[in-house]
Amino acid sequence: MKILIVYAHPEPRSLNGSLRDRMVATLAAAGHEVLVSDLYAEGWKAALDGADFPAEPAGARLEVVAASHRAFAEGTQTADVAREQRRLLWADAVILQFPLWWFSMPAIMKGWVERVFAHGFAYGVGEHSDRRWGDRYGEGVFAGKRAMLVVTAGGWAEHYEERGINGPIDDLLFPIQHGILFYPGFSVMEPFVVYRADRMDAERFHDVTGELDRRLAGLFVEAPISFRPQNAGDYEIPSMRLKDGLERAGLQGLRLHRR
């Protein structure tokens, strides 16, 4: 299979760099084709701005959604954005790898999402009617592809557990896993998270990479997170409210949106 790793860490001699190298080696040894978008090494432009839409008239007011739509539809996107879109379409699975900075992805990767996930490509697609609300949340350009986060965090695992002060890791990652990956159609695998990443020794690294290898072996085998598809009957249209009674009695919070 074909796998794209989108990687965001400024230092190749980091734990993240080592984990990326391990993933490339493990996936290649299993017969997969692997491409790496190394955002820092490639000098990825992080901030979405008017320079992303070179065909817009000079001095025109920038309306981001409309400009993104035109640039994608008319083939006037910048070369780096078009290349990343081709890589995404090529891939059977996409791995986003990053250190958790301030409880989310680094800015450079957020900017990759903002610039590459164009209107008409990753959002703003499909029919809006009384039966559908566009192709999103389980449908869309990436339907049939898998995605997984590989994340390092400085904090303790306990602090990210169900009652941990940081909030459960699944809830912290919901805007990414549900809002960025499931939205344009990816099947999202459970994340691979390394805690206390700044306290790594040879023994832990051995254990962590062994577990990472196991997760990669399951990338096309394990069941993805059971996020509810939007247009399969679980949500009212157009309020997009989860219908009453579908969840286990008493369940609250973001887990409502898993089956």
Add this chain to the structure above:
Amino acid sequence: MKILIVYAHPEPRSLNGSLRDRMVATLAAAGHEVLVSDLYAEGWKAALDGADFPAEPAGARLEVVAASHRAFAEGTQTADVAREQRRLLWADAVILQFPLWWFSMPAIMKGWVERVFAHGFAYGVGEHSDRRWGDRYGEGVFAGKRAMLVVTAGGWAEHYEERGINGPIDDLLFPIQHGILFYPGFSVMEPFVVYRADRMDAERFHDVTGELDRRLAGLFVEAPISFRPQNAGDYEIPSMRLKDGLERAGLQGLRLHRR
């Protein structure tokens, strides 16, 4: 009082630009001093990288936390970062204003957080013992200051309500409001969110700005979000797990961390 608006939108002739101008005018008319950090206009460097630590030895392996600590402690940060830290220390309240892109802040503002919230300044401060786990979550450099998000979203309000498909807006903003603002000590006000921001007419704009004026009038008066402080007895140390029985019976999810 002194108010810093950190503003991230690439087009001044946008709804966000109009809301920012309105805030500046309303706050000035009420006798406040206002500063705006206009990240796009100032060409803010979005990605944290080695260039942020010019005193590190050339070719040395970049360890972000350690390099950030040294640069802050030794006064070798870049001028833009030091200026933003001074503005934050000057302010009695900080407003982060941005369009919600892919369910979070734009990359350029995330990079503002990553670069300005240095180790030894906004994190990595305070005593770690069996009574405390550093000065964070309600304590820290910004204790006594208020913070508020002013956000525009393209989607419908219903889609961000309790059972809405996007997830409740409070949960989507938790990594920012709790993880970025409450963490270094801010008292965080309820957010001001404008939905369907691309469907604005004169009547709605009148209503929205009227409500925004009311929220600004309450900035130092209304009660902040009742996030639980870390070191006041609600959490076990060092697991940082919320003690049993503190919440309303049956409550689940991120709301556990509100009193």
